[in-house]
Amino acid sequence: MIVSSDDDLTRLKEIGHICAVAVKTMAAALEPGITTRELDQIGRKVLEDAGAQSAPELCYQFPGATCISVNEEVAHGIPGDRKILAGDLVNIDVSGEKAGFFGDTGSSFIVPPVTPKLERLVRDGKRAMWVGINQVRTGQPMANIGNAIGTFARKNRYTLIQNLASHGIGHSLHEEPKELATWPDPDETRIMEEGLVFTVEPFLSIGGLWAEDGDDPWTLFSEPKAPTVQFEHTLVVTRNGPIILTLAD
Structure with a gap:
């Protein structure tokens, strides 16, 4: 999507804010004993109370309002009876739709007690x-995003999951530019246009290189198996840098 009016931007900020508040509210409820289904119900209520609906349910018939991935799960974890335990690494990914506009955001959290290794991974x-977001500016190569994240990962001795990409968003959950790498990709030749809307969502890992299917149609796991975190914002490209759409405050 290319933002073409103030109304476009207002509506994108509205759904982005709703998604961000859902993540923040779900994170505040994280504690040992809560199930991922109960956590998902909290996110669903935030969306529905604001007049929005779950984007993965709407677009892909995903079996939950939000994606909640725990420990060995990298992405697209299905809410269910799994109980959150002390020390768990939990990723919460919320995407929503309201009035024909979409937003997408995610963050990773650790349920105390926190080990130094995982604390550093979440921070980094x-x-x-x-x-990656700091590379966003009109007229700049899209490859700058993955190159900068790749340099950061190598410098700090991390790996990146290289088959879970960022994506365009706006009037649908996934649209052009598709498959926007958050790792160095020599084949990426596209240029960032004024008003372009997309996500930046690297998957930083302590050894993981790929996301692989599990036993259900949705949940993805790192290969090799390793702790992995994801952080994501939806943004708009401008000449002065990015406008972040998925802010809770």
Whole structure:
């Protein structure tokens, strides 16, 4: 999507804010003993109370309002009876739709007690996302995003999941530009246009290189098996840098 009016931007900010509040509210409820289904119901209520609906349900018939991935799960975890335990690494990914506009955001959290290794991974996962976001500007190569994140990962001795990409968004959940790499991709030759809407969502890992299917049609696991975090914002490209759409505050 290319933002063409103030109304477009207002509506994108509205659904982005709703998704961000859902993540924040779900994160505040994270504690040992809560199930991923109960956590999902909290996110669903935030969306529905704001007049929005779950994008993965709407677009793909996903069996839940939100994606909740725990420990060995990298992405697209299905809400269910799994109980959150102390020390778990939990990714919460919320995408929603309202009035024909879509937003998408996610963050990873650790349920205390926190080990130094995972604390550093979560901290650096957020830093990796911002390293990529800071490359966003009209007229710049899209490859700058993956190159910058790749440099950050190598410098700090991490790996990146290289088959879970960022994506265009706006009037649908996934649209052009599709498959926007958050790792160095020599084949990426596209240029960022003024008003273009897309996500930046690197998957930073301590050894994982790929996301592979599990036993159900949705949940993805790292290969090799390794702790992995994801942080994601939806943004708009401008000449002055990015406008972040998925802010809770």
